[in-house]
Amino acid sequence: MRAAVLLSVCGLGLLAQTAFAEVPEAPQGARVQALVHMVRQDCGSCHGMRLTGGLGPPLTREALAGFPVESLAATIYHGRPGTPMPPWSAMLNEAEARWIAQQLLQGFPEEKTTPRIP
């Protein structure tokens, strides 16, 4: 009986841990800057630094109007087979993909520091 209780407590603990791992928090601080840089610069190689499109479609707020955030997040995380859009899962987690999708829908932020040599 006691063993069973213990087991179930352990089980709950595991469950809680798993749930936590599956829903990581939205990015904070320096990671936000890194993600903004990544989207502007690296996603920008196909979508344009100003996200106005290139080989990939434009990702401006106007162009994305009406797209559900979940489908955008899934496209970022898993890619789109049959197109050049790769899965970015090796470089970010699902919460970060969702955060990027949300930002794109609102109009993606500019980088804080535009490079400028004095």
Added chain:
Amino acid sequence: MKRRQLLASAAVALPSFAALGLLPGCAATVLRGTGDLGVVIGRANGTLYLVDTTAETVIGEVPGLGDLSHASVVFSRDGLFAYVFGRDGGLTQVNLLERRITRRVMQAGNSIGGAISADGSLVASQNYTPGGVKVFDAHTLELVADVPAEYAPGKLSKVVGLVDLPGRRFAYSLFDADAIWVIDCTNPARVGVQKFEGIGKQPYDALVTPDGRHYIAGLFGEDGLAMIDLWAEKPKAQRILNGYGRGQEALPVYKMPHLRGWAVAGRRAYLPAIGRHEVLVVDTDTWKEVGRIPVAGQPVFVMARPDGRQVWVNFSVPDYHRVQVIDTQTQSIVKTLEPGKAVLHMEFTPRGESVWISSRDDNRVSIIDTQTLAVRKQLQVPSPSGIFFTSRAARLGF
């Protein structure tokens, strides 16, 4: 007093002297050529940085070129003018000695690059929006021909892989239409179009071999490349390196490789694989694979030193802090360099004794001795991407 007047009149006369090839701001007696000049794209601030590859310095900057987040450059035959094709469809003619914009047109909504005809008279741009090629008078930038890439009624394809061919001709690929078109602009009022269809899925970029004979398009949607022998009596598209991935699952491609700036060394061509961290080696007589070289990431540029002794490779994110050097005699990597964060481009000096490498995130251009592989010098340039030297003016397909 007399002397002051003389100086004043010299200053007034300077603009016209500048047009003759005198450097503004310098002693009015200094004449110079442009054969050792070039440009570096400042991608974040729309500025062109002018460089001198002999002095190894930045000699000036020309701002106001719009969105240069993907920009490429060709040069007039005399090496005086750079033609800059910007992402936002801007086509800008820059006088390298006067260090100023001489002409600029907005010719499309979204552009990817361009080419100049062998006789220097025509400049062609390849556009994504609206999909097609536009041809301009190289002196005036007046539009002389518009060739929409209309592959089905009302449907325009993005255009990639534009190259110049001998005789006022250009070749390019249609990403959305699995086609290659060759246009003849001998008479720009009546452009001849030759279409090759069903060449393979999603051509993403292309190159022409240095003799102008073979046009090769990389395919994103298939394991292989499409090639046309333009010297054949009846040119047709054929497949080369078919199935180089051998059915293995492709790795993610975070940035498309670029094929322009061919890597043909001796009788071998070196090509980036798609979705594999390999450089493919192909015999240019038989067009069969003769080797593959494992490299540090998804190759983006695979470029031969002008003498063909070395091939330099850079990579897509997340491996883009590295550059690898292949010795073409042993087909092996002789050095892995780390010249800075986010390497975007490489350019050899005309004879190849040095290579200039841009590192976007370190705001740096590194000048590397290709013999010793040591860094000769580093220049500070904000967010540098493409590097283009005037020696391209004399090379077909650059």
